[in-house]
Amino acid sequence: MIAAGELQCAYFDAWRCRSCTLLETPYVRQLAEQQSRIEALLPEMPWDAPHASAVGGFRNKAKMAVAGSVEAPTLGILAVDGTGIDLQACPLHEQPIVDAMPVLEQLIRDARLTPYDVPSRRGELKHLILTSSPDGELALRIVLRSSEALPRIRKHLGLLGALPIASVSANLQPEHKAVLEGDEELLLAGTGVLEMRINGIGLRLRPRSFFQTNTAVAAALYRQATAWIDEAAPASLLDLYCGVGGFALHAARPGRRVAGVELTAEAIEAARETAAAMGADASFTVGDAGSVDLEGARAPELVVVNPPRRGIGALAARLDTSAVSRVVYSSCNPVTLARDVAAMPGFRPVRGQVFDMFPHTEHAEVLVELERR
Known part of the structure; x- marks a missing residue:
């Protein structure tokens, strides 16, 4: 249809x-x-x-590049010059993803997560990757340059309590290159598993798992x-x-x-x-x-x-x-x-x-x- x-x-x-x-x-x-x-x-x-x-409303995964500042972060894509273009209300994403974006923006502010600035190669937070299941649950991956911000993230994870979060993990990607994720993944909250119930089969996604979008x-x-x-x-x-x-x-x-x-x-x-x-x-x-x-x-x-x-x-x-x-x-x-x-x-x-x-x-x-x- x-x-x-x-x-x-x-x-x-x-x-x-x-x-x-x-x-x-x-x-x-x-x-x-x-x-x-x-x-x-x-x-x-x-x-x-x-x-x-x-x-519209069909994408179960949002890979949001984070730019801007702690006070005014952008979640979306990067322009050619490395500056951020905010796309929080992208109409391709499933509704639970769109609904979660303001909460994630607040987490950036409250946890003082400095967005990574590509031109200057400074900052910590590179991407937020959010996946939505058919049951409306969410798995969040926070891609960071280092572990420096982890204590602040853990302190403010309560902000995510309003969301149907099944899993939160941090991925460490220290290199300055066009690679989405690094080798180290740290589970911060939840089970680390998002169940994708497809045709009655409960496929299990862990943070690094591939699934069709x-x-x-x-x-x-x-x-x-x-x-x-x-x-x-x-x-x-x-x-x-x-x-x-x-x-x-x-x-x-x-x-x-x-x-x-x-x-x-x-x-x-x-x-x-x-x-x-x-x-x-x-x-x-x-x-x-x-x-x-x-x-x-x-x-x-x-x-x-x-x-x-x-x-x-x-x-x-x-x-x-x-x-x-x-x-x-x-x-x-x-x-x-x-x-x-x-x-x-x-x-x-x-x-x-x-x-x-x-x-x-x-x-x-x-x-x-x-x-x-």
């Missing part, structure tokens, strides 16, 4: 933020043109109608992938780049051997916890998705891949010569998807569908099913 009307954004109209490059294009046309671009990149195959998003469209993506998998009815499935286990746990069935592989240890721990809570027969392993065994008696019948934007690279050739009979590929980059499909001539595309995870931009999530020729 397409949400009624088009998105109105005062920030865009005032030229304060032009990140939504297609905002002036009617949404129905955005979808049609997106579909045409993606079809032109990939081999001919049947396509289901694209899955539309709400035009559009919850409703992600739920549809999982449903469609699961429907294709169930239609193929594999006895074994391997979910590569599995994150917190979304595809694998949706596809877990009695009698089906399901496994997942992911580099991030905390994501694997979360996937294991969800599997245990569900009673699902699914195993998850920390490892390099590109190096898994795809041969022999334990080779999976079906492989799901959901890689970063760079795609699966050399894994495509390994899949092509493997014992795997079917691949379900979920991609956030149609260009690398097309490259990887071309590197697997032993498979033919069965069908595809576009999921508009990122309205008002040319970005999209594409789901493609491939079967052995």
Whole structure:
């Protein structure tokens, strides 16, 4: 369903933020043109109608760069010169995120958190990252240059009592470069887990966990992938780049051997916890998705891949010569998807569908099913 009307954004109209490059294009046309671009990149195959998003209020995560001063902080993005542009009421964000922004601004003031100034390389507070669950709970990450401000943050955490906070953590990122987070994460309050209940499955997000930014469209993506998998009815499935286990746990069935592989240890721990809570027969392993065994008696019948934007690279050739009979590929980059499909001539595309995870931009999530020729 397409949400009624088009998105109105005062920030865009005032030229304060032009990140939504297609905002002036009617949404129905955005979808049609997106579909045409993606079809032109990939081999001919049947396509289901694209899955539309709400035009606003769909983003479950806000990555707010903090600038300005303690007395007058800005939460939003940085201009070319490093100064802050305040976007607290961004209409893309889910309502619990928008509602939390004034409280976070007050925390900055009361805890005397000096915003990091990029031009002078001074200050402490770099970003506030806020994630909202389908149940309306929030997880907050405070990205700092050092631990200097931690005692003041702990002292004023009571300010967040008015918010449905499940987790608060501090991430230390001391370097002056365009990297969002550092290696050290410190839990300050709550459980450190935000439950994302998707299609009845309680996926667990820890501070460093990846999850799609559009919850409703992600739920549809999982449903469609699961429907294709169930239609193929594999006895074994391997979910590569599995994150917190979304595809694998949706596809877990009695009698089906399901496994997942992911580099991030905390994501694997979360996937294991969800599997245990569900009673699902699914195993998850920390490892390099590109190096898994795809041969022999334990080779999976079906492989799901959901890689970063760079795609699966050399894994495509390994899949092509493997014992795997079917691949379900979920991609956030149609260009690398097309490259990887071309590197697997032993498979033919069965069908595809576009999921508009990122309205008002040319970005999209594409789901493609491939079967052995």
